[in-house]
Amino acid sequence: MHNANPDGDEAIRQTNSDAAVARLSAAQKGYISDPFVRFLLPRGAHLQPPRPPLINVGTYVRSEGIDQLVNQWLELCERDGKQCQIVSLGAGSDTRFWRIAAGARANVLAKYVEVDFAENTTKKAMAIRKSKELGVLLGNQDDVSLSNGGTTLHSPVYHLLPADLRRNPSESLAPLLASSSSDGSPMLSNALPTLLLFECVLAYMHPEDSDALIAWFVEYFSTEQSGVLGGLVYEMFGLQDAFGKVMHTNLKARNVSLPGVEPYASVASLPTRFTRHGFTTSHAITLRDIRRSCVNQSELERISHLELLDEVEELDLVLEHYAVTWGVKVNCVDAQALWREWGFKPSRN
Template identity: 45%
Template sequence: MLPPRLHSRRRNPDESIRQTDGDASQARLSAVRKRYLNDPFIALLVPQPHLLPSRPPLINIGTYIRSEAIDELVVSWLQHNAASGSKVQIVSLGAGSDTRFWRLATGLLGGDLSRSIARYLELDFAENTSTKIRAIQVNKELNSVLGEAQISGASLVSDVYAIRDMDLRNSRHVLQDILIKSDEQPLGLLDTSLPTLVLCECVLCYMTQEQSDSLLKWFSDTFDQPAVIIYEMYGLNDSFGRVMKDNLRSRNVTLPGVDAYPTLDDQTRRYTNNGFPSAHALSLKTIRSQYIDPKELNRISRIEMLDELEELELVLHHYFVSWAFKNATDILRPWVLSRKVSTDSD
């Protein structure tokens, strides 16, 4: 969730997009410090964490809800595949300073579920992958989890974890040539026969609809058992959305992909248009009111004073989490139903 900034130099739009990772990681750091979330790794990936101020309660709560919801979906998907004994792959698009790999690998998420992960691949622009690789090199808490790692340019490859620089707006042929293991490409990073979960956390909105659709379709066409989770903003054609877009524009950030799918129904159509038979989408507002354990809601409500519940709900109403599974469409329904605690709807 991006705050307004009043003054901003004109700069390369891609630089402004890369810098949105700073907003995401600083929001996470703030939510961790206030004990909404438990994540010992984020402070290692944020430069000069001690100098960063806390974010407002509304941002901390939003960060908590999206993080918990996505973690829950990832763990459910891992559990489903662990039950069948299959090795799996996770690909995080625009991963930035994301810490999920370390939280999985050290058992903070889902016990020993990470043993089934054959490859955890993160993709981002070279400037961001280089920064992350430097942080990994200097922090034992991060590099000791990887084992031996080969670093070349802005990429790193270890036994399971890999990070690779790439502009995701590139064509499917580039993805095919760079990522897929084959007889011609024995060093390719991904095996198309393994169940593969693609995480798109606040990244597709920075591309055009054609570019993000092409990515989804490529994963759907290329992998035998693809699964996708998307988190980002939506429904920005109201006054709240216009203010958000203006604030971003003042920082030289535009959201070329955000208006293509303005409702939650459109967000599920986004998958069905691109090769997935069905999909689910929930706003963060609905996830907070219906799917977060009431004990947890009670715990986080005691962390900080929230002035305006209405304002929180307005913000949460403009972010969603969606997911789709090509060959196992019902996996996550039990999660959704079992966590449901009230009947309010969006």
């Protein structure tokens, strides 16, 4: 565990606000559909000007890529006749639970757990309690409760938990996930397919801390013979070049460092994040390749008409430094064929 730097922690939390504002901008310009993001924005964020086209397109590609994999995860579980669990680590102002809960596969979700700094979970819990649109998707209001001084929120499916992910998971996560109901059963069943989401979180952690986090989940889900554990990471990588130096300098000026990026100099190195923990399969793809190969031509044409994008070379340069890595650990040999299907499919135009 690496000692926290209070100023650095505040700066990391600010990156969540940046991402939320970027998402609102992309939604307002018509790149993505997210009716829930405005309810979770930090105070005053809606007053900020729209982001430039480069940021909007990047937000679109990120969103499209992660959505494809998460939706496919839900689809595979549905096909297998199973409910699933999703654990979003460093979730910030993310709206994914509400987008799933309002969609066609809401019933596939047995549990959706979000973990973040207590400062972030307090703000999110307050926003959820204030918003009728968010609250109604949590189910019966009698079954929704706040605890731990407003840092924690529980509902039948959705749970919001405060933790510092850099701490030993046995001390920070284990007690939080120990029980969620009157019968004392654990919040997460190790028999249900479970997807771990890491969107722009591991880059801010030291590699040994993120390794310990993934190893803890692997151990948690290793006791059930039919268990399936998936991991999905979105982050920057390969920052040893001129672009990376500029990014490091800009972030350093804001008191943000990226210790988690250092071991990953290339796309080929990214899957080791999961394979070294015994995952059955793991792959990685840059956002540039997602945009080129995995987004329908009709969609690319649609977004090209939203705003004029002059700097296509600059866009490619940015997208080449962000990647989505996904992997799955399947304990049961019979289930491996199904889960090998999980991944990006070339777009059919």
